[in-house]
Amino acid sequence: MGEIVFWTIIRTALTIPAVWILKDYIQNPLWTIISFASIYGIIIHPAIIHYRLFNEKNKETIESTLCSTCTKFDKTAVLCILHDEHPTKDFLPCEGFDWEPISTEKDDISY
Ligand code: SF4
Incomplete structure (x- = not known):
């Protein structure tokens, strides 16, 4: 970009x-x-x-990668903000260890 x-x-x-x-x-x-x-x-x-x-x-x-569901992924730059690297479909900079899922509205509801 x-x-x-x-x-x-x-x-x-x-x-x-x-x-x-x-x-x-x-x-x-x-x-x-x-x-x-x-x-x-x-x-x-x-x-x-x-x-x-x-x-x-x-x-x-x-x-459709693990990064696409991670809070540390900047979609506009296709960049992992945490590792300052560009993931691809074959390369995850953190190898999945630092993955932090994006919370959905459904997840935020407390019972
Ligand atoms: S922390 Fe891991 S899963 Fe999340 S965007 Fe960076 S490389 Fe992808």
Whole structure:
């Protein structure tokens, strides 16, 4: 996830000045269209594509591993917060020893 944010920032840092420089060479209505097209095509669309690929690649880890039911798992980064490592379907950083189940509403009811 950090990689997606990093490259989005880099593309933004390159695109915005380039579009700004183009302002002096292109007339306004066309410049506006080119600006929006560039911002979408160079910054937004690739970020969306990369985010979808990231989710697709990590879908199994996010949905069906022991980590996916653990309180120490950050689904947005696919990261074990306790061990600061990225679990996969074949690799659990704690090997199950530090697993702490997410409590459900049903578990919280006291009798
Ligand atoms: S503590 Fe263990 S089970 Fe929980 S997220 Fe980390 S590696 Fe997964």
